[in-house]
Amino acid sequence: MALSSTNFLLLFLLLFLGSHSPSKAVTLRPPFWKSWWPRRSNERFSTYQYETRYFTQTLDHFSFKQLGSFQQRYLLNQHHWSGALRMGPIFFYCGNEGGIEWFAENTGFMWDIAPRFGAMLVFAEHRYYGQSLPYGSREKAYQNADTLSYLTAEQALADFATLVIDLKRNFSAEACPVILFGGSYGGMLAAWMRMKYPHIAVGALSSSAPILQFQDIVPSQIFYDIVSNDFKRESLSCFKCIKESWNILEHLGQTSEGLANLSRRFNLCWKLNRTQDLADWLSSAYSYLAMVNYPYPANFLMPLPAFPIKEVCKRMDSYPDGTGILDRIFGGISIYYNYTGSVDCFDIRDDPHGMNGWNWQACTEMVMPMSSNEESSMFPPYCFDYDAYQDQCIKEFGVRPRPKWITTEFGGHDLERDLKHFGSNIIFANGLLDPWSGGGVLQNVSDSIISLVTEEGAHHLDLRAATDQDPEWLVDQRESEVEIIRGWISDYYTGKASSF
């Protein structure tokens, strides 16, 4: 079968490697443009049981323009709920930039622990994704910058707050404590929601949430440095091989004959028009590998072996001396793109449907500067160019980004100081192998704003369902999370009891 890049499941922010501004030199694309978000909206999941419900949601919470409402979808499971009278907790997942079923399905942790807490489960879909579409349809919601203009994180948080209050009222559950969960962008929302709406939820588990990946808070090269280090720690020769490959690709790509050569070597279904497309395909695979560098075989973005980077490097290093760099690269990358061996040829074409929600968000408030450092990164050097970024957003969406807005609204420049005596009950969970950990909160802020860092963890592995292959540190991490959440709920009950 031909594997299309549009099939890649992508958790979140992923690397939106653009295909605009053609250039002769192979370069690293600023990571915002192309979303490879799964478009499998018709897919049926069957692992977990839930009711699908809809809530009439205000389109614009922050003005009184008479814009009407839309139907926000949420998934509900009350099976283990101990009920309103016993103040059974409500576990609330803050939906990311995609259909909510996929997140419900991939957040097994909540399902696993619900029985231990007697918890109700709610998975709330993020506006403009899945079926939660303003203006009645995806086509209309995504029509232009005007219709898209209410796709913001602040509006999504207000949606969640409004929904929780309504849910509680419907279940007479006003006294029940709410715990927020979220991974990646959803984790950012969970943390921000606990910070902005402390009256709505008593705590938040925010997993792999790069809330510091804005403006100049963390070095812009940190993401690609972490990916590069993930390879370097497995094998210096593997790292060097990738780092040296870009010049060779670029050199070959300068002639039509060279492009044909590359197309054959990489077993592409069609002849390359330009090397950049191949470079994008390769570099995004390296980043994905770093995100899903899980300690057991998994099928999250792709079916992969345990510690896939180790496998990729092992393969690249396994060839006899004298094997060319491109042959090694092809061998390594096949672990990612063709682990099952079922791919006949690779279709690396970009998804032509460029206009998607995350790209809009990246072009408005979610401006995350990313660079690639000449020395420390194995990627082609790239220096974040805000002007070019802005120009592209104006061109594609007719919108000018507000790169300073997220830090104005949510802070971040001195998070520890701001939250040390302010805020409570947040777990920031990060795995250091995950390149998004570079923008994460990696130190405890206070007694109750806790950073759980796992050396061997990747992108919000903790939120996935337990398996019998989980390493001990992962079992321990999840148990810590359970204990901390139990403490929040217990404190809440104690406070309630003393107020009677």
Add this chain to the structure above:
Amino acid sequence: MALSSTNFLLLFLLLFLGSHSPSKAVTLRPPFWKSWWPRRSNERFSTYQYETRYFTQTLDHFSFKQLGSFQQRYLLNQHHWSGALRMGPIFFYCGNEGGIEWFAENTGFMWDIAPRFGAMLVFAEHRYYGQSLPYGSREKAYQNADTLSYLTAEQALADFATLVIDLKRNFSAEACPVILFGGSYGGMLAAWMRMKYPHIAVGALSSSAPILQFQDIVPSQIFYDIVSNDFKRESLSCFKCIKESWNILEHLGQTSEGLANLSRRFNLCWKLNRTQDLADWLSSAYSYLAMVNYPYPANFLMPLPAFPIKEVCKRMDSYPDGTGILDRIFGGISIYYNYTGSVDCFDIRDDPHGMNGWNWQACTEMVMPMSSNEESSMFPPYCFDYDAYQDQCIKEFGVRPRPKWITTEFGGHDLERDLKHFGSNIIFANGLLDPWSGGGVLQNVSDSIISLVTEEGAHHLDLRAATDQDPEWLVDQRESEVEIIRGWISDYYTGKASSF
């Protein structure tokens, strides 16, 4: 001279006693409709010196509609500022619903203490008030529900956050601590801003801020009960006289002859058309008297003696036995409306320019239910009727209120629990004579969210300039506020020092 009701300075929320829905029975008007906000925008103040500056502000912070910007006015005084190098604090006043000069002029406390702190003073005007008008003019900004739709507290808070960040950058003052100040609605904004934007300011002095006067958090009759008790504590006969007056007014108002009689007795410039107008004029005076029941002669809303309610009741009780109730009422009310004795006749007509900013806010998010209890209140009984309120808003502005939105966005139903382990560094100052204290925070929430309650205090007296007539408790209250603020700043400096 004829005294027009439009001349009354009104601090904030005041009593918007409507003149819609004519009715035979004298009733209490729901306190939102008519704003008697001072319209003296051309008035020159000279007590304090400041620079007037303008900041290009985003009209809609929470969507990406290309709506452009407007000029937000702010007043600046750097005279005492110890400078960026010494991390001199920035005292930031959160502007209320009116021209900012008036608040700068009436917040002498900030001017008084600035030298002791080496503080810069900033008074930021609230959008849609004073000169900070979207769409270029008051006329255009107030044209209809569409143009008014961005007049919300959340947008105003985002304005303040954006302005602070820009100011700090301009003065290289990123490391300088910001303290928020505000009284009444401005006090609500100061508290909410500290809660929502802890990274922007290290603390807030929120004076006479009824952040709990929403939905069902406090009893809806509390405002008029406090006014009534302010009269009752001075004199039971005074309270009873007012309570009994409404029936007499209503009875007289049923004939044209009776209306003429009332007009003469109350020395009105024109003959009354209906008793309700007179009832509104009287009941609003009682409420204003409770708000400005200050311990020294002041000219805040009107020129008044010290403890004006005591004077009103003394006058009403001073007449010989057998004096009619209406004569007593007229004698008492003249203390409020004609203390200087310069009024020839009273013009009690409503201001015809009904469309003002606060009314819009009251018709959108600032829905504060108010009732008058048959037993405990001296006002005509009135039961808050949300449906009628909503109908009026739809009729006048074409807008439907969102009565649950403020508690969704800012909480309030269980403030103590929500903020006990969340948030810090807020002073809620309330005087118990002030009817708005009924919706205030009257108990300490935590070690650093402090309630300063003064038994003899009225509406944010603490924010006014010190005078040599200040009673000791007021001097003490202000000194407590200074000490607490000093503690916040000192903690901030300690934190800064330890991070180097």
